[in-house]
Amino acid sequence: MSTRAERDNRIPGDAEESALSRAPISDAQRVRARRMHLFWRYYKGFHRPALKVAPNQANDNVILNYSRRIVDKGMAFLFGGGVTFEIDSDVSERTPDEQYIDEVWGTPEQKQRGLIDLALNGAVSGTGCVRLYAPVTAGGVPRIVVLDSSMVDVVTNEDDIDDVRAYVITWRAGDTWKRHRIDQQENGMWVVTEEFLSKGNVWQLVQETPWPWQFPPVFMCQNLPDPNSIWGMSDLEEADINDAINFTASNINRILRFHSHPKTIGTGFNASKLQSTSIDQFWSIDEANAKVYNLEMQSDLASAYQYLQTLKETYAKTSGVPNLDPEKLSVGQLSGFAMRILYSDLLDKTDVKRITYGALLADVNAALLEMAGRASGIKVKNVWVDPLPTNVLEEANVLDIDRRNGLSEQTYLERRRYDAIREMKRNQEEQEAQQTIGERMLRQFELGDATGKASVVS
Incomplete structure (x- = not known):
C-alpha cells in the first residue's frame, strides 16, 4: 500500500521548507508559518509514514485522515448553512445598505465560497485573514480577498497586542519575492507600501499608496481563542493523535499481510x-x-482493533467533533434535544467561533459601507442558521405554537428556512389577486348575477 505522497510522486513539505528557510521574513513568522504548513499537510493527507519501508518491499503504511474530517465538520457547522447580514431586522425588505453588502459579497454561491475559504484557512492555520481592495473603477465595488495566514505578519504596540501598527504581507511570485507593508501613520491613517526583493537582497520600492479610510485594509480573527496572543489556535492542535492512529492501522495492515x-x-x-x-x-x-x-x-487482533477505536474516539473528543456512525444510531428516532446532547461539544465550539469570526464579518461589512460613502460605524448583525439537522415535523409543531403566541410571520418563515421576504411578497400578491377577483365578481353581481351573465327582463 502506498502513501498519497508516493502516488502523487512528490513529498510536500520539502519544497515548502526550502522556500521558508530562504523567505525574507522574520524568525517569528518563519516558525509560525512552519507550524501552519504542518497543519495543512495533516489536512491534505500528507502524513508522516508510520513504518519504515525497505527497498523493493511492500509499503504497509495506512493514512486515515481524520484531521480533514475534524476541519470540514467544524467548517460545515460554522458556515454550512450560510449567514445573513442584517442592519435593520424590523424591516421585511432588504434595505439599500443591506443590498449593497449583498452586492459586494456577490452571488449566494460566491458569498458561500468566500466564507468557506475564510473558515478553512482559519481552522487549519489558527487565524483568519481578510483584505479589502478599493474599487478599481468609478461605480465599482470593493473586493474581499481571503489571505493565506502564513503570508501575514503584524507589528503591534509593545504594551498592547490588540493595538496593531502594521501588517506585512510577503509572498513569492515565481522567482521574485514581493511584499505589501501596511503602516499606520501618526495621524491614524494607513499607507500601503509595495516592494519587491532584488537580486542584491534589498527591498526595492514600487509605489506608496495612501489608504483613504481610518480602518486598515486587513482584518484578522482568531479561529479559537488564545488570550495571550494575537494569533489563534488551530482545529488540529492535537493532530499528533492522527499519527498514532496511522501507526496502529499500519501495524494491523502489516500483520494481516504476513498472516492473512x-x-x-x-x-x-x-x-x-x-x-x-x-x-x-x-x-x-x-x-x-x-x-x-x-x-x-x-x-x-481484537485488542489492536479496540486500541485503534480508542485512539479515534480520543481524537474526536479532544477536537470536539463527535465520532458518530449514523448506521449505529437511530437518527430518525432522536429528538432535537438528544441531537444537541450528542453534538454539544461541537455546538459549544461553534458558538465560540461565531464570536471570533462574527466580529470579523461585522467589521468587514461596516468597512464596506464606509467605503461606499455611508456613515462610519454602522452595526451589521450576523444571522446564523442552526447547524443541526432537525425533525421537520417536530420543528413545525413547535413553531406553530410560537406563531399562535405572537411569533411574527417573518421570523416563522426564517426559522422554517424559507426566504421570508420572497414568501411574504408572494402572499401579498396572492391576497391582492384574490381581492381583485372578489371585486370583479361583486361588480358582475351588481350588473346581473354572480355568474357574470346579464339578467334578461321580459
Missing part, C-alpha cells in the same frame, strides 16, 4: 523426502516422525 494466508511448516524430515502426488497435490513423506502443519495467528 497461513504458512505451512514441516518438521522431522529433510525437504528432499517431500514428494508431491497426483492427488490434488497431496504430499507424501517417507519419515515416521514427520509433521506438517499450518502456522496461524493465536489471536484475532
Whole structure:
C-alpha cells in the first residue's frame, strides 16, 4: 500500500521548507508559518509514514485522515448553512445598505465560497485573514480577498497586542519575492507600501499608496481563542493523535499481510523426502516422525482493533467533533434535544467561533459601507442558521405554537428556512389577486348575477 505522497510522486513539505528557510521574513513568522504548513499537510493527507519501508518491499503504511474530517465538520457547522447580514431586522425588505453588502459579497454561491475559504484557512492555520481592495473603477465595488495566514505578519504596540501598527504581507511570485507593508501613520491613517526583493537582497520600492479610510485594509480573527496572543489556535492542535492512529492501522495492515494466508511448516524430515502426488497435490513423506502443519495467528487482533477505536474516539473528543456512525444510531428516532446532547461539544465550539469570526464579518461589512460613502460605524448583525439537522415535523409543531403566541410571520418563515421576504411578497400578491377577483365578481353581481351573465327582463 502506498502513501498519497508516493502516488502523487512528490513529498510536500520539502519544497515548502526550502522556500521558508530562504523567505525574507522574520524568525517569528518563519516558525509560525512552519507550524501552519504542518497543519495543512495533516489536512491534505500528507502524513508522516508510520513504518519504515525497505527497498523493493511492500509499503504497509495506512493514512486515515481524520484531521480533514475534524476541519470540514467544524467548517460545515460554522458556515454550512450560510449567514445573513442584517442592519435593520424590523424591516421585511432588504434595505439599500443591506443590498449593497449583498452586492459586494456577490452571488449566494460566491458569498458561500468566500466564507468557506475564510473558515478553512482559519481552522487549519489558527487565524483568519481578510483584505479589502478599493474599487478599481468609478461605480465599482470593493473586493474581499481571503489571505493565506502564513503570508501575514503584524507589528503591534509593545504594551498592547490588540493595538496593531502594521501588517506585512510577503509572498513569492515565481522567482521574485514581493511584499505589501501596511503602516499606520501618526495621524491614524494607513499607507500601503509595495516592494519587491532584488537580486542584491534589498527591498526595492514600487509605489506608496495612501489608504483613504481610518480602518486598515486587513482584518484578522482568531479561529479559537488564545488570550495571550494575537494569533489563534488551530482545529488540529492535537493532530499528533492522527499519527498514532496511522501507526496502529499500519501495524494491523502489516500483520494481516504476513498472516492473512497461513504458512505451512514441516518438521522431522529433510525437504528432499517431500514428494508431491497426483492427488490434488497431496504430499507424501517417507519419515515416521514427520509433521506438517499450518502456522496461524493465536489471536484475532481484537485488542489492536479496540486500541485503534480508542485512539479515534480520543481524537474526536479532544477536537470536539463527535465520532458518530449514523448506521449505529437511530437518527430518525432522536429528538432535537438528544441531537444537541450528542453534538454539544461541537455546538459549544461553534458558538465560540461565531464570536471570533462574527466580529470579523461585522467589521468587514461596516468597512464596506464606509467605503461606499455611508456613515462610519454602522452595526451589521450576523444571522446564523442552526447547524443541526432537525425533525421537520417536530420543528413545525413547535413553531406553530410560537406563531399562535405572537411569533411574527417573518421570523416563522426564517426559522422554517424559507426566504421570508420572497414568501411574504408572494402572499401579498396572492391576497391582492384574490381581492381583485372578489371585486370583479361583486361588480358582475351588481350588473346581473354572480355568474357574470346579464339578467334578461321580459
